[in-house]
Amino acid sequence: MNPSEPGIAQVARRMLSAKAEQFTESVIREMTRLAMKHSAVNLSQGFPDFAASAEIKEAARQAIADDINQYAITWGAKPLRDAIVEKFERTQGVRVDPEREITICCGSTEAMMSTMLAIINPGDEIVVFEPFYENYGPDAILSGATPRFVKLSPPDWSYDQKELAAAFGPHTKAIILNTPNNPTGKVFTRGELEFIRDLCVRWNAFCITDEIYEHILYDGAEHISMARIDGMRDRTIVINGMSKTYSVTGWRVGWAIAPPEPTAAIRKVHDFLTVGAAAPLQQAGAIALKSPQAYYDKLAIDYTVRRERLLKILTAAGFTVFKPYGAYYIMTDISGFGFPDDIAFAKFLVEKVGVAVVPGSSFYNDARDGAMQVRFTFCKKESTLAAAEERLSRLPEHMGNR
Numbered sequence: 001m002n003p004s005e006p007g008i009a010q011v012a013r014r015m016l017s018a019k020a021e022q023f024t025e026s027v028i029r030e031m032t033r034l035a036m037k038h039s040a041v042n043l044s045q046g047f048p049d050f051a052a053s054a055e056i057k058e059a060a061r062q063a064i065a066d067d068i069n070q071y072a073i074t075w076g077a078k079p080l081r082d083a084i085v086e087k088f089e090r091t092q093g094v095r096v097d098p099e100r101e102i103t104i105c106c107g108s109t110e111a112m113m114s115t116m117l118a119i120i121n122p123g124d125e126i127v128v129f130e131p132f133y134e135n136y137g138p139d140a141i142l143s144g145a146t147p148r149f150v151k152l153s154p155p156d157w158s159y160d161q162k163e164l165a166a167a168f169g170p171h172t173k174a175i176i177l178n179t180p181n182n183p184t185g186k187v188f189t190r191g192e193l194e195f196i197r198d199l200c201v202r203w204n205a206f207c208i209t210d211e212i213y214e215h216i217l218y219d220g221a222e223h224i225s226m227a228r229i230d231g232m233r234d235r236t237i238v239i240n241g242m243s244k245t246y247s248v249t250g251w252r253v254g255w256a257i258a259p260p261e262p263t264a265a266i267r268k269v270h271d272f273l274t275v276g277a278a279a280p281l282q283q284a285g286a287i288a289l290k291s292p293q294a295y296y297d298k299l300a301i302d303y304t305v306r307r308e309r310l311l312k313i314l315t316a317a318g319f320t321v322f323k324p325y326g327a328y329y330i331m332t333d334i335s336g337f338g339f340p341d342d343i344a345f346a347k348f349l350v351e352k353v354g355v356a357v358v359p360g361s362s363f364y365n366d367a368r369d370g371a372m373q374v375r376f377t378f379c380k381k382e383s384t385l386a387a388a389e390e391r392l393s394r395l396p397e398h399m400g401n402r
Contacts, residue, residue, distance in 0.1 A: 023137060035356035168205065176210065341361070
């Protein structure tokens, strides 16, 4: 057959998933590659460039030396599940069953995907706040859910109650809630959570709550898990992991806490997606989760210093900044720089100035809504932030030469 004959292209296209055509590669990970290509300071991807604690690293080395190198139980090694139970009860006052309500996954990303695949049926809708962590869109597509987007509005990233209520309906299966929030740094208040609770109860919906930044808080903000809100214990699926709290983003150890029925479904999906997370790192995780309160207090203090450092750098460089109260990102407004959109600005910044950021449009369903925003991260050591300061101080000079 002549490869140039009509129809060959159509046949080839049908060999690929239509779902995969509906989303692009990760913009965040792409910006990291561009940072490496242009030798730029990477303030795009949210991974710490400083060392994890010596105790946690030693725990991983010891687990390997102790030959904890074969499969753990599919839904997670018991020492880690027990440690999660203890920590969740200590920090949120909620007691869960390690045998029936916890699934250890390959990072919180897989925990979210396994959860979505476990609860979504054709025709189901999910409510998603935007700007949103970029994975939530592809999660909806891959699971078959129809997303209903609700805006968070700067500067405090609050939601409109009428808009949120209108997004719920008879087809709503769940709302995805990320608190503390990536990319905005918003920490949802008890009042906001209770309003969401009322909608979940009214429409018989789950709340899938991503709490990966639970210990990174500022200015007295409190992290409240939806699972501890009255009436939500049996409607909440908590997604969490080790990556951010313990500065081990490469370990890929996360988990889902859910009532027994959804947990049974999550475990089945997880089993056939990844079988299980790395056994020695689960063992180390069990030790990490038993860290004293002083560890978490110091974590918040250290990140407060980094936040103030980057806020000062960005303000001096001419950005309009939205101060975060949790997580380790700063959303900024770039409308004063005169670029047509966030993509053009991010490209200019990484190629000419030598600083990598994430275009704001990657956090919205409609790219136009984030066209004047970019996100910076400050989970970096002082030398990295100092290098960014030096380069951004020359931003006016580069602007004049473009």
